Amino acid sequence: MLFLGLILSCTLKNIISKEKGRRKDISDAISKSGDAGVSVLKEVRQIDALKENDEGLLPVEEAIEIKNLEATKILIRLNYFEYSHRVYGKIVDTGDISMFNLIPKGGLDHRLLMKIKLNRDILLEQEFLNIVEATELERLILKGKFREVKSKGKRWIDQNYRYQKNLESGDDDRAITTSDIVCLYGEDLIGVIIEKLEGE
Structure with a gap:
């Protein structure tokens, strides 16, 4: 029994050592520029892409x-649905539009829009609106054109109001509603919009 325990212990240490070595190879490939790093990253398994380094970073x-x-x-495509808001938030913090465009449409939710708003990044804000195919109502709200929104009729508001998130059919669906945008940018409009949608 003691012998079996020793064998298992040695085997486990070997496995852990190999895993740490594999993770270090990934880190080294990330820090390299050019084809050498890319060829290593293209061989990374999905499970390895979800392992943190000693600093707690994926x-x-x-x-x-x-x-x-x-x-x-390469790494975003490997785990398209597995990454958390934490990862997408770091992309937003870079302020880099090319990197921002790597976030799947289904990952562009109200939390990311809030982060963009707090960062006061107008370029990413516009890119966000373009990717989610924002309606005219949503664009007016973001620009703070509340008087113009108030002048619109029920039919126009109804046509420009997105009621639901469409996440059922995959990553290309929108993960934000008009209500989310109103709450982030135009709380003063909540009553007006409800009144218009219910009235007239």
């Missing part, structure tokens, strides 16, 4: 921090 976060666009692109 490989994609390492790539984002050093602004390695090619490595970020």
Whole structure:
């Protein structure tokens, strides 16, 4: 029994050592520029892309921090649905539109829009609106043109109001509603919009 325990212990240490070595190879590939790093990253398994380094960073976060666009692109595609708001938030913090465009449409939710608003990043804000195909109502709200919104009729508001998030059919669907945008940018309009949608 003692012998079996020793064998298992040695085997486990070997596995852990190999895993740490593999993770270090990924970190090294991220820090390299050019084909050498890219070829290693293209061989990374999905499970390895979800392992943190000693600083608690996923490989994609390492790539984002050093602004390695090619490595970020490879790693984002590898785990399209697995990344959390934490990862997408780091992309927003870079302020880099090319990197921002790597976020799947389904990852562009109210939390990211709030982060963009807090960062006061007008370029990313406009890019966000373009990607989610914002309606005219949503664009007016973001620009603070509340008087213009108030002058519109029920039918126009109804046509420009997105009621639901469409996440059922995949990553290309919108993860934000008009209500989310109103709450972030135009709280003063909530009553007006409700009144218009219910009245007239």
